[in-house]
Amino acid sequence: MSGAIDGQAHLGALIEPARVLRIDLAGVTRIDSLGVREWIRVSSAIPETTEIVWVATGVPMATQLTMISNFADRARIESIHVPCRCTRCGLEHRTTCADLGQAELDVRRSTCNVCHAPLGLDDDDRAFVASVLEALEAR
Numbered sequence: 001m002s003g004a005i006d007g008q009a010h011l012g013a014l015i016e017p018a019r020v021l022r023i024d025l026a027g028v029t030r031i032d033s034l035g036v037r038e039w040i041r042v043s044s045a046i047p048e049t050t051e052i053v054w055v056a057t058g059v060p061m062a063t064q065l066t067m068i069s070n071f072a073d074r075a076r077i078e079s080i081h082v083p084c085r086c087t088r089c090g091l092e093h094r095t096t097c098a099d100l101g102q103a104e105l106d107v108r109r110s111t112c113n114v115c116h117a118p119l120g121l122d123d124d125d126r127a128f129v130a131s132v133l134e135a136l137e138a139r
């Protein structure tokens with residue numbers, strides 16, 4: 001899935017009988033209030049027997065997750081795309097973390113694809129990780 005999720009988004013294709021529905025969210029660039037409403041409507045229409053899995057959940061979707069309690073109601077969050085940056089050149093990156101409690105370690109193990117220095121989290125990145133962790137633990 002990629003691009004914006006807004007009032008024009010066609011999410012109906014998500015509603016089909018499957019044992020596991022894995023949704024790769026890395027490419028979602030933003031989601032607005034109509035998109036959130038549509039996402040919740042479609043999610044609740046997915047058959048109960050289907051396991052919903054979010055993969056590479058990016059900042060736009062993860063941010064909604066921290067603000068709207070039923071946004072990811074039935075979803076298992078397999079991984080989060082954590083924003084981070086190169087400790088040398090400052091270039092922004094994303095590191096996919098399966099366990100947000102390990103985010104700092106996962107990020108430091110990754111290197112910049114331009115200058116090969118290790119990546120790191122700044123205060124905003126840490127605040128993002130903390131808020132998503134808190135939301136996931138509250139579920």
Ligand SMILES: [Zn+2]
Pocket residue numbers: 086087088089090091112113114115116117
């Ligand atoms: Zn770099």
